[in-house]
Amino acid sequence: MLRRLHSLPGIALAVVLSVTALTGAVLSVEPAIDRLSNPPIPASATVADLAATVAARHETVERIVVRPTGIVTVAYTDGDEAAVERVDPATGAGLGPWQPSGFFRFVTDLHRAFLAGDAGRIAAGGSALAMLAMSVSGLALLLRALGGWRGMLGAVRGPVPQRWHLQAGRFAVVGLLVTSVTGLWMTADTFGLIAQGAVDSPAVSASGGAPAPVGSLKALRETPLAALQRLDFPAAGDPAGLLTLKTSAGEGLVDPATGTLAGFTPAVLPERVQAVVTMLHTGRGLWLVGLLLGLSAAAVPVLGATGLAAWWRRGRDASATATVPADTPDTVILVGSESNTTWGFAKSLQAALGQAGHVVHIAAMNALGPEHLQAERLLILTATYGDGDAPASARRFQARLATLDGRIPYAVLGFGDRTFPDFCGYAATIAAALAEKGWPCLMPLKRIDRQSAQEFAQWGRDLGILLGHPLDLEHVAETARTTVLELAEREDYGAAVGAPVAILRFRAPLQGSRPGRLPKFEAGDLVGILPPGSAMPRFYSLASSTRDGILEICVRLREGGLCSTFLHGLAPGGRIDAFIRDNPSFRPAQGTAPLILIGAGTGIGPLAGFVRANDAGRPVHLYWGGRSPASDFLYEHELAQYLAERRLTTLVTAFSRGPGSPAHVQDRIAADAPRLRELIRHGAQVLVCGGRDMAQSVTHALELVVRPLGLDLATLKSTGRYVEDIY
Amino acid sequence: MKTTLAALAATTALIAPGFAEARDVTLETQLKAYGGPGAYVALYVTDAAGKYQGTLWMAGDKAKYYRHLSDWQRLSGGRAAEIDGITGASIGAGKTLKITVDLADTLIDAGYQLHVDTSVEDGRDNPSEIVAPIATEASGKALAGKGYVKSFKITF
Incomplete structure (x- = not known):
């Protein structure tokens, strides 16, 4: 349910969210650029120093602004020229006209309004809201997949699109939460939905004395330039006019004659909150944080693409449905599956039991109900999700189990991967829950490692002994589409010590006169090989990757081993049917660690x-x-x-x-x-x-x-x- | 655009729609190609002593930015009622705002003045960038502003 809440809006909004996020990532660079390309404000500089130098250069100075990125600009009028210039905060020297970047202005408009005015701003606010919802649901799913907060820094395992999605999500989720909340806030503020709590300025006027040189004004001498946000000069010829000195603390009114503070309005809480929100969202004044948030935003298109790919894969696999025979079943098979592979095993089991004359009902574990207790036995086949959690088709199983009266003999078969910390953890949980309920246990819990068809067949033989008839479970992974490969060369070892081992190197057979193409694989992946006359593949770890141009395995000859005997008997030019199975958990970690x-x-x-x-x-x-x-x-x-x-x-x-x-x-x-x-x-x-x-x-x-x-x-x-x- | 809404007459007392003692006046404000986002522009009237009489047009619809039109804000008190129904979009760089109002005869050639305040995000504020006499002899004569106004003219 939660996953659907995450993936459906994600699929619908992938493009819109990517536009907002990518433009945000581009904008995140601006504060860093500003920081690098502008002289820093010296700690010793005061507002009075700068005001005096600037006033000496211009006829009229209207305003000095210290922007959040640290850029200092001055609005002035000389004759008929009214302009804004950038100044060096250390010397007060002019650095040329202040012209915000047209490129960043365009990207800003795309980011906050999709270039579409107020309607676009509302859409951008909606995009922030969607991003927030995606981040919250994504975080919950991350915690589930990685096994709680402790697992958040651990290794991520799983098939590729999903693994990349989890890794990108883990990297970006905090940043995305911050940017989406602050973005929403800024949209709300733009539309006046957030109370300003404005306080009227005190009604004071100037003493009326002759204005003193601005550099001598006490209040300006006592304010460090770094603390200034804005200094407004009174209109020319306004004897009652005061200077307005705005800092993060509030707004002061300075008498131009005496230099004293004639009034002060402290900044109210909404204003301070707004300042923090804006700083966090834009990175202006926090350029490093801005860059980090930008990196998080840059992960959004990756999240979109990998999320889409993972969703598509799930949809492609989710074709298995429950089948209900008309007769009263003697055996019920319940399936707990995340990616549908367990359904394949359950169907093999169902087919074999059916051939042996049983009436079998097969359903998802979530479907558990009192009618199932009418059967003679219950066989539960279940995978595990994340760190011992229930897979998708078993989430409601335990709740339903708790409501059931009566009992039925059962056996639990777990499917998992031995390399995970909690191998078949959910199967063990279920076995323990059933034992707790006092149901009779037919067979002890059996764990199948990485879909091993051999282990599955062994369990089937054990079950057959119990049922009093042979039970051959020949499970063939439905996804195995094989490729023909040809032995290029072999090296033989170990004959002298009675343990023959061969290094076998295969290549793709020539396609006409062109070299054939190998499937994609890395060293550590598995190759499944079907020996002639068997539908059950044997798996070997790969010693090469596709880019080596050969598929290399190391095979020990096992006595009576169908596949190893076949492989050891191959001469160069001999052919095999093979397919690749990813084994992403067995790989050297990225990086340079030993x-x-x-x-x-x-x-x-x-x-x-x-x-x-x-x-x-x-x-x-x-x-x-x-x-x-x-x-x-x-x-x-x-x-x-x-x-x-x-x-x-x-x-x-x-x-x-x-x-x-x-x-x-x-x-x-x-x-x-x-x-x-x-x-x-x-x-x-x-x-x-x-x-x-x-x-x-x-x-x-x-x-x-x-x-x-x-x-x-x-x-x-x-x-x-x-x-x-x-x- | 022609602002002859009945409500205006009541709120500003400047405009007298349909009355004999009123005249069609065209105000044309052309902005410089300053290369930036749209400008907020306020057009309003004061008497000879500088006392605020009323607003004719407000280009820019977000009230939180009106304080950057500092003379208008100070003189009018910045009340929403002052611009109710006479608000439009901000004006792009290089664009022209042309409005026609029915101005009461008593305001013409009587020492009243028309003010233009402008402001641009990340740019500068230009209070009373234009102060033009409301006088028939000034009809059609273009004035240039120091800030974002390339030319401004009143035509009777």
Whole structure:
């Protein structure tokens, strides 16, 4: 609901908001330019000093204005020439006519009135109101997606348009709140909707004595120029006329003969508020803040584009609908899904159960009702949103559950990503809630990592045992559109130690005589490969990116493994069906902070890819474990070359069957603890790739490394400084 | 534009629509091409002693800026009733404001003066930039202002 409140106006108003924001961003530069191109006001300068020098140069001076940006201008008349000039606040010397920039005037008119007068001003006010609503709803959604205020500074994960949207939103939201509130205020003020609380000036007149030289007037001598807003001189030949001295404190009337303050009206609250609002919105007088707000505004078109893309993707995926069979079902499947992938699994389950003779009802978790308790069993398949929250189709589940009497045997299957801090957190919440209610549990909670079809199939086999018949869940991701690739070359390792590993490099087959095009991918993404005769893809971490011109993977031959046997049997020219799955959470963070790469066996693949892509020469330290340096030292020559090219800073290897004492990669980490601790203290990011056992040992070793820093891996994980790709 | 609204007669006592003792007077104010946003311009009448009599036209519709027309503000008291129904848009740089009023005969050739105050955002305020006699002998003679007025003339 909240998301719809956010995305619908966002889509409708993307262009209008972008115009307002971009023009605002352009205008935000003006105070900084003014600040740089005008002499500063010396702290010692007084209003009297400047007034005296200016009065000496002109026949009549009408007004001296110190603008919020610090520009000092003087309105004067010499003979028939009435003009405004800019003056140097230190010397009072003229700096030429005051002419505000025509460009900025045009952009200002576009910004505050869409070049359309009062109607445009109202529209611009509406735009500010919409921006405020978008910022508030966006902030609420940000908090939900990132897991509260604590998560606001952490890593943002997810598919690309949404991730960029969250990152841009997090960057801009405070600035946009400030500019939209102040913008609304300014519009309201323009139309006189804000009480001015004006106080009448005191009715005083001058003493009537002969005017003294302006430089000698006491009140002007006591006012620093930096505090001045405006000084008005009395009209020529008006004996009762007083000088008006306006500062942020209020408006004083100065007797031109005696120089004393004949009256003073302090600035009222609405005026002071208005001054602060204007300063915040325009950045005049706060040029640095203005630039920061301008940067926030510049993020609005990005937010519009990424928001639109994310919305479009959601709409494209949201084709799954519930199906209701006519007969009374014996099995109810409830689905908690955010981006609809879980629906795909639920339909595979429904189809398999249907083939086995069950009558299955499938619905969203939000649809939970008393009629579902008539069935024999309830199977809940749910994803998790953000940091353990309910996905879209499950938001009302717990409220509905609370109203139900009766019980039904259940099983919960969670879908998630092991690299997130709270893996399948929502599924665990639901399993706990059902256990609390005392419902009989058919099977313990099972968590599926990154849509693993193998894990899903295993759960299906377990469920089949329980139901007393075989249950084959062959789930095929619906989005997988495969590309044909051709093996270009292979390197074989490890045969001597009984663990054959191959580095396989694929290319796109020639299109006629032209080279074919590879799909888009980065090192660390996954390639799904369909072995012949199977509809279930196997995933391998990529060791190269599209710009390398090849698709490179590292494959260990597994006994009885359908896909690895197929791949190891490929000769150059052999073809595979493959597709890419993004894995944006397993990437080196942007920036120049050091990287600590840890892997064992084929886990070196993506790590070598990260090293290869390190054109900037950031510090990269690689820890890798293999069996024997003579037999399975993967990437040995490339790594030596990367060291020479400074793409790789240090390389530490451990061999379990090497000459000398056997060691594992976690032993090297323990031995290097002081150095690693220092790197992590300086912001290093740790990326781990390899098998689950290795990852567990590495976790133990690293916990000891970071503990003296007052850190733990959970904290590093939540901020994206510890990421894993585990299989 | 021709300002002969009945309400005006009551509020200003300057303009006598439809009466025999009134005359059509055209006021033409041409602004310089000063290169800036539209100017606020007030046209009003004082007697020979400088005492405010009434306003003929106010170009510019946001009351919060009227204080920049400082002579008009000071002399008229800046009350909204003074300009009720005789307010128009601000005048762009280089543009001309031409208005026709029915002016009571008693105001003509009797020492009364027509004042023009101008002001531009981020520019300057020009109180009484023009002070023109309301006299038949001055008919059609252009006056130049020191501020934003390029030429001003009264034609009887």
